[in-house]
Amino acid sequence: GESVGLHLPTLSVQEGDNSIINCAYSNSASDYFIWYKQESGKGPQFIIDIRSNMDKRQGQRVTVLLNKTVKHLSLQIAATQPGDSAVYFCAEPTFSGYSTLTFGKGTMLLVSP
Amino acid sequence: DTGVSQNPRHKITKRGQNVTFRCDPISEHNRLYWYRQTLGQGPEFLTYFQNEAQLEKSRLLSDRFSAERPKGSFSTLEIQRTEQGDSAMYLCASSLVSGLANEKLFFGSGTQLSVL
Numbered sequence: 001g002e003s004v005g006l007h008l009p010t011l012s013v014q015e016g017d018n019s020i021i022n023c024a025y026s027n028s029a030s031d032y033f034i035w036y037k038q039e040s041g042k043g044p045q046f047i048i049d050i051r052s053n054m055d056k057r058q059g060q061r062v063t064v065l066l067n068k069t070v071k072h073l074s075l076q077i078a079a080t081q082p083g084d085s086a087v088y089f090c091a092e093p094t095f096s097g098y099s100t101l102t103f104g105k106g107t108m109l110l111v112s113p
Numbered sequence: 114d115t116g117v118s119q120n121p122r123h124k125i126t127k128r129g130q131n132v133t134f135r136c137d138p139i140s141e142h143n144r145l146y147w148y149r150q151t152l153g154q155g156p157e158f159l160t161y162f163q164n165e166a167q168l169e170k171s172r173l174l175s176d177r178f179s180a181e182r183p184k185g186s187f188s189t190l191e192i193q194r195t196e197q198g199d200s201a202m203y204l205c206a207s208s209l210v211s212g213l214a215n216e217k218l219f220f221g222s223g224t225q226l227s228v229l
Contacts, residue, residue: 034217043117043204043220044156089155100146100169101218103155 012110019077021107023090028071030092034101035064035075039086044103047075047088077109085111115139117221119205125227126195133191134224138207145188146218147180148204149173156204156220162188163210195228202226 031052036044063076094100118137148156164185182188206218
């Protein structure tokens with residue numbers, strides 16, 4: 001079936017390093033992807049999204065890269081800060097109507113000072 | 114605070130009891146979603162409303178689960194005859210859908226349910 005998944009369950013980095021969180025998807029027809037950040041005790045928070053007609057999109061300290069050939073997307077966080085410590089999920093619409101989201105399993109990012 | 118609000122934050126109940134959670138979405142958001150999340154997993158879709166109409170329900174939503182959004186504003190999720198497997202974080206999200214723009218979901222902090 002269609003699924004969104006992550007390669008690494010935990011990523012530990014030092015403050016100031018750049019972080020890269022990866023996500024693989026299986027539905028080649030998917031045309032929209034979203035990254036969410038979830039801090040402990042809170043709900044997921046929208047970070048950045050990308051449509052399939054783009055390969056790259058940049059936000060504030062974050063960049064999402066989409067490789068449709070290998071069905072892979074990544075979230076890059078520049079100059080990682082302790083406040084970036086959280087679980088990061090990639091998600092895609094479950095159906096073409098975008099009425100629901102399917103989330104991947106998540107990657108825990110741990111930032112050491 | 115103008116975000117999505119969920120109450121209670123935590124609920125501990127005994128197996129077999131009924132529980133009800135409430136979600137107050139961001140005002141003027143026309144869609145409201147319920148998701149369930151277990152430890153180490155991503156949120157799983159349960160159901161959603163557009164205004165007061167419940168448009169979609171997941172296969173995860175057993176007959177013991179019922180959700181309402183009577184006036185198109187707040188929503189309640191009730192679980193009857195709770196089971197230990199119902200223990201999870203129940204997340205509510207809302208969005209404003211207009212035209213063809215991709216909608217962005219705004220999540221509340223969730224209700225953590227523990228069934229003993």
